[in-house]
Amino acid sequence: MPYTLLIRHCGQLLTLTGPPATRPLAGPDQSGWHIITDGYVACEGSRIAAVGPMAELEESQLTPATRTIEAHGRVVMPGLVECHTHLVFGGQRAAEFERKLRGESYLDILAGGGGILNTVRATRAASEAELLAAALRHLADFRRYGVTTLEAKSGYGLDAATELRLLRVAREAGLQQPVRVVPTFLGAHVPGPEYAGRPTDYLAMLVNEVLPQLDPAEIPFVDIFCEQGAFSVADSREFLTAARNRGFGLKIHAEQLHELGGCEMAAELGAVSLDHADYLSAEAAARIAAATQGRTVAVLLPLVPLFLRLERYAPGRAFIDAGLPVALSTDFNPGSCPSKNLWLALSMGCLKMGLTPAEAVAAVTRNAAWAIGQQQECGSLAPGLRADILVLNVGSLPEIPYWLGDNPVQQVIIGGELVEENM
Template sequence: MPIAQPYSLLIRNAAQVLTLVGPPPDKPLAGAAMSEWRIIDLGYVACYGGSIAAVGPMHELDEALIGPDTRIIEATGRVVMPGLVECHTHLVFGGNRADEFQRKLQGESYLDILASGGGILSTVRKTRAASDEELLAQALHHLKGFRHYGVTTLETKTGYGLDKPTELRLLRVARQAGQRQPVRIVNTFLGAHVPGPEYKGRPADYLAYLAAEVLPEVQGAAEFVDVFCEEGAFGVADARRYLQRARDLGFKLKIHAEQLHDLGGCLMAAELGATSVDHCDYLTPEGAAHVAAAGQGRTVAVLLPLVPMFLRQAQYAPGRQFVDAGLPVAISTDFNPGSCPSKNLWLALQVACLKMGLTPREALAAVTLNAAWAIDRQQDCGSLEPGKRADVLLLHVPDYRELPYWLGENPVAQVVIGGEVV
């Protein structure tokens, strides 16, 4: 039924409205569907309060619903699309690792840096030493940067405390950051990033500690539980037991897997009903088909193309083959201080096209609707549909095909979150 009240916000005369609406309604976009969603030429998006009220071509716009208080944004010559969904970040941490980056450029290996006390454990030390106020200030700074690139919903993982007090602090700081600015925050507990320094050489004992003493206290503060399944972190069997315990406690599941080796972590997590499997650089096309089947088309592969680029690695996830195998694909930055200190999700989209074989339309689906599925927010973001949250971007370009072309540029002209221009 049409809304009786006038629209509160109207974005009209857009050169293209990228709706991201397409079948199927009950699963992420996969295969051919990743590029078959609807584009409206010369269209509009109307909002009422914090929700989308109507989307369509200009000739269908009901002028009677434009009132004296309707805010009108002219989008002539511009693309209008859903807000970006950032589905894999490590937002809250202390300090940075610019000094280690310099050492890498001068030829030191990661293992050399790790042996000297660097790597993730250097961030753990800085994070444990930082005050809540320092962590919050830095998180808010980074969220401002994400808004600048058009991110309107963001998942953040813990994982730089590696002990109960600090991990709980990271969840609390992330929640506070979400309350102080408009980007919506989704919390994931990644206490199982690597074994805490107090558990060096005892990964199974560390996971048992997390399962017994930390996960029960995380309930209500985090929606997802994640684990890094990789050589040097946690093996497949231990990770399975840990994720099963998390699932029994009511958490949704994620996994870092197949980043450096093909261990089978992605398939294991999909068999447990994981919402997403992340990294996947060493997941084979055959493995992708098995993950798609085990996850019944609902487990999303979150690809992180800026990580191998920043680490100067040759291996990128074979995204083209994943799509062809029917595995739903999303794209994220993996913003973190060690392997991707970038908030530019547009650059991740562009590198996914250049190095992973995605088409522009597939890549756009991967940073919007499929990214929403990867954090279980598909019901209210990721596409422009009546009833969803009014998260909308106006871009400087007139055609979506320019988005992966202007390498490194930020195309965002205006950001609307929850019906408010921010």
């Protein structure tokens, strides 16, 4: 079959390919993936057909119908995989931003009825059409930043009806535009306001009334916030076990503000990712890496402590050295990270968490794909994978984190189609 799309003369083609094939990249492998100098990517329809140096391009596969994109010596890489967002919500919390600037803490605001509960009120009051319109706006912004696959958590309904509505909106938003959306059920964000002081009863409601209405083929993951003011390790274990028994993949928000042991508990249950992990120790990371054989990913969210003005960042360097795979994400949400700039998160992963540029790029592509179970579809440039490709306006890998806060994306290809051009 002739090529339908060719991207050629890539100065550095960041393939993100290389061993191991059966788990995420960790340790030396997180920076040991393949870069091709003066390379090309060829596509047949929505899939990648061939990747290699220009000297090996099969000209016989080109026809007058082949669309050609000249990279002109720029960096070309896989589309970004955004593996932790709270995409669907109502309202915003700019007023709380001011309160935080005056010194109030995240937990103080939550205890006073603000924080997540403020967004819950706005979300419950919003119509499904309003939530969908907002989600589509956010996805358009993500796409301009080069995000081609995105995980979308529920969690701002905190009752059965609204949580199901948020998942419907996330799935519908994925159908109405090119960025692929992977929904996650995070009804266990905090106890709903009707269950104040009764976290166990709230989780029982989710297990009995919501999980039976969800299909793991459509909503592949269940998540929980294990933290002081949210859910204990014991309650989180019981809830995640019930979800696993129903066929869902597991994720956890843990060790964000305190070291409670949630990450090790979730890893023991087979969680695909451990998210936040700012207070996870290097020793615990090594135990998790050994116990899971490097298959559980630590999803680190450096823009959250930046926005909340916290001093503690997850020790990403120590995690990688301990053999724990690391991914990076924005944690886009209205309270602790109202940013869709995954490139800024990548730079902060280098500046505050000790990742190298090559490790950080792997953290927003291949490892991020593993963190949401999409490694067979995206995250690398290899034959058979979906043709999600970025042409950047930089000439070398180290420039990606160097231009702090810039959006380096010149062209976005999703499924073999040019969908965004930032000229």
